[in-house]
Amino acid sequence: MNAEVHEEQALGKAYDARLMRRLMAYVRPYRKSAALALLLIISSSALSVLPPYLTKVAIDRFIQNGDLAGLNLIAFLYIVTLAAVFILSFGQTWVMNVMGQKIMFDMRTEIFGHLQKLDVAFFDRNPVGRLMTRVTTDVDALNELFTAGVISVIGDVFTLAGIVAVLFMMNYRLALVIFSVLPLLFVITFLFKIKVRGSFRRVRTAVARINAFLQENLSGTAVVQAFVQEKKQFSRFEKINREHLDANLQSIFYYALFYPLLELVGALAVALIIWYGGLQVFAGTLSLGALVAFIQYSDRFFRPISDLSEKYTILQSAMASSERIFKLLDTAPAIESPSHTTPRRVVRGDIEFRHVSFEYKPGVPVLRDVSFHVGQGETVALVGATGAGKSTIISLLSRFYDVTEGQILVDGADVRDYRLTELRRSIGVVLQDVFLFSGSIAQNIRLGNERISDEQIRRASQIVNADSFITRLERGYDTRAGERGSSLSVGQKQLLAFARALAHDPKILVLDEATSSIDTETELLIRDALERLLRDRTSIVIAHRLSTVQKADRIIVLHRGQVREMGTHQELLRLRGIYWRLFQLQYKDQLLPAPVTP
Known part of the structure; x- marks a missing residue:
């Protein structure tokens, strides 16, 4: 911040x-x-x-x-x-x-x-x-x-x-009388610029603090209310808001002082013109009309100077804004499509990680020498504790980030050789935190792909059992989801994410902890549908609930960024390693012997 x-x-x-x-x-x-x-x-x-x-x-x-x-x-x-x-x-x-x-x-x-x-x-x-x-x-x-x-x-x-x-x-003599007050005007303007510059800096600082506080506090409203922190947060905001008020009042003071001073200098110039010009009129060296014109010109002379002072502030602010904008525009994308023109297409959906290592921050490895293969049509599950690197693998596959070392291959070609649009269009992702736009249900499933018909949307929704709750809504598929899907429950948003992925019919399907936010009843409704969908599609499933991955063709156990175990559910249980311990922790209640009834 x-x-x-x-x-x-x-x-x-x-x-x-x-x-x-x-x-x-x-x-x-x-x-x-x-x-x-x-x-x-x-x-x-x-x-x-x-x-x-x-x-x-x-x-x-x-x-x-x-x-x-x-x-x-x-x-x-x-x-x-x-x-x-x-x-x-x-x-x-x-x-x-x-x-x-x-x-x-x-x-x-x-x-x-x-x-x-x-x-x-x-x-x-x-x-x-x-x-x-x-x-x-x-x-x-x-x-x-x-x-x-x-x-x-x-x-x-x-x-x-x-x-x-x-x-x-x-x-020219009377003109020099007007110009005689310019040094005083320049001194006043110079001092004003120094004072108002510092004042503007404090105002911008206060505005930035208010924006940062509001963004953080409004995003965390539920937490604030849950822990009854409204008064404390209000006090913090009141303090920041007070700083903003004080900074603005200081700026207002300088402006309230500056412009009357300009008027005073202009009035002084007019007084000098009347005095000196009047003497010249008495002496017959200046006409009365010229004296009146000089007074009018004096007023018009100081008005542009006052405007220039204001435009100096506009120019200064614009230079700072343009520097920040151009800094953003000069930021080169770290991930780009290859420059070659030969397009590649994902045909089979075969995936291979070859000795992949990755760091979000230099010197802090998240993945270490990860290697595995997912064949066409296979379902592979990734399991492990929080922070093991499961979601990172999905991000690397979609090329949201590039690997630090190693290669990721899709259909035998490095993902960096695919155009980003082609690669990402071939991967359907159901994220852990489902993001919905404020448009209609149908628009959120279609996501701008006009080739997806209404019938395809309905069919995809039926397969994942989303159609039943959608049709109960007042406007059905035309119902607006609200900002970030605020009008829908967590489970409903999760089902829409399934429907969205299916409607786009990707070669590769990624379920990033997709069932961790769904209640047991909803999970049972979609389990059979998922099995049918994953059967002919290359799929990677991430879930905390081991019940959702037991039927996978292969399970990969990650621990601290490394592949520690790999095999089927039964094979990993026989190893009595990390997967076995995770299984014991999740199902300890079912595994305990039944109490003896006296």
């Missing part, structure tokens, strides 16, 4: 040319829109400089001379200018926001597509909350950059340049 918080609080540089070049690549498909927005904002900035000058002309030429016709013309031009500025501003705002939304669409699509290509080990290392932040919060920060940052800054710069040019043209 600390690493996640540290990453989220990073603000980054205000400008990074390398990151900006990569960001501009997303603008390239919309360069016509960007060019149009730039043209509109430059035109708007140029026209926005005119109204104060029109005021000067109206006062000096027409009001003082009583020229009504000329005054009417200036008023008309003033209204036309304002209308043109409005239309241009609306146009550039619309174009920029549409372009920004399209860029965000492209970026989210790219991030999600990249996430789907990453290996399971990546998701073991990275919390879901952090990845969701990349797709949502960080992308939104870039949206602000594209819609209110890059092009708008150009508009502000053009506005400032136009005002400066007009001021020097009108009276």
Whole structure:
């Protein structure tokens, strides 16, 4: 959690040319829109400089001379200018926001597509909350950059340049009076940046802590309630929430101080203009209209500077967000399909592990020199204590991870020589923790494979005895499963996982502790169906209940990542080894002699 918080609080540089070049690549498909927005904002900035000058002309030429016709013309031009500025501003705002939304669409699509290509080990290392932040919060920060940052800054710069040019043209001495307050403005802005940077860092840290706490606490709501920890967890959340409030209040204080100070500096500039400009009007070296125009230009001069201060924060946040996004996009998938174009297909489903060793973490072996063979149509059971490596074998077979040493062969070919889609399509997996999406029952069984008909779904459900409970639901196969299958019992979800695996008709069937979560009655219902299904299919069964594996063609006993015993149920019992001890522990009540009745 600390690493996640540290990453989220990073603000980054205000400008990074390398990151900006990569960001501009997303603008390239919309360069016509960007060019149009730039043209509109430059035109708007140029026209926005005119109204104060029109005021000067109206006062000096027409009001003082009583020229009504000329005054009417200036008023008309003033209204036309304002209308043109409005239309241009609306146009550039619309174009920029549409372009920004399209860029965000492209970026989210790219991030999600990249996430789907990453290996399971990546998701073991990275919390879901952090990845969701990349797709949502960080992308939104870039949206602000594209819609209110890059092009708008150009508009502000053009506005400032136009005002400066007009001021020097009108009276360079009075222009220098306005610029005399700039050093004070720069000092205030510099101090604000220092203070607000630290404040933003504390806010982002607090937000990251809230997100991490909520994700963990809401996921473990059942445990919290079961152990009556609601008050304690509420106190913890209240403390974190208080830190977030304090950090935001500090940030609000700096902003509440900064913008009035900018107004104060602007007011000081106006006061100096009135004083010095008034003296020049008395001396006859400056017209009254020019003085009024200077006052108006002073207000327009400080407004873009205030906007630039705000856009500095947007740019800084966007640079940090883009760095995190590109770090994610630059993460190469550790598991990829081979580069050769000759496709391989799983025909028989023959499996062989050759001297396989594996480590999740370097130096911590999970499997050590594991070798075994599963022939076409055979059923092999993996048994052993928790942590023996049973589930790891299944993950390696599906190539969620690659072996550290050795080889895994399917139909005589290394699994690394198969395209991932072909390999995984050939393996039907029933995981210990069944995951159901929020769609309908039928959608969860079909899982996007439109070649599976409704009749095939129903037939698969009937074979595993899921059809009986599905048809009792209010909408049958169209019933929504709810988030993670919340509307279904554990046993029902397990049966749906069976139906899902069967409907896809894989060459290889893997049951990862598939019956450990099913009650005895449900287990009896599916046992006969399982025997029929496994008969003509290469199958690997993992279960804590030894009753589910006794009829397997072969049982492999794993202990601390090694194959310690191998044989049939009866052969392993005769060995009186690990399997025999596990059998004794599970069936000790049945094996005890019956008590003697007096």
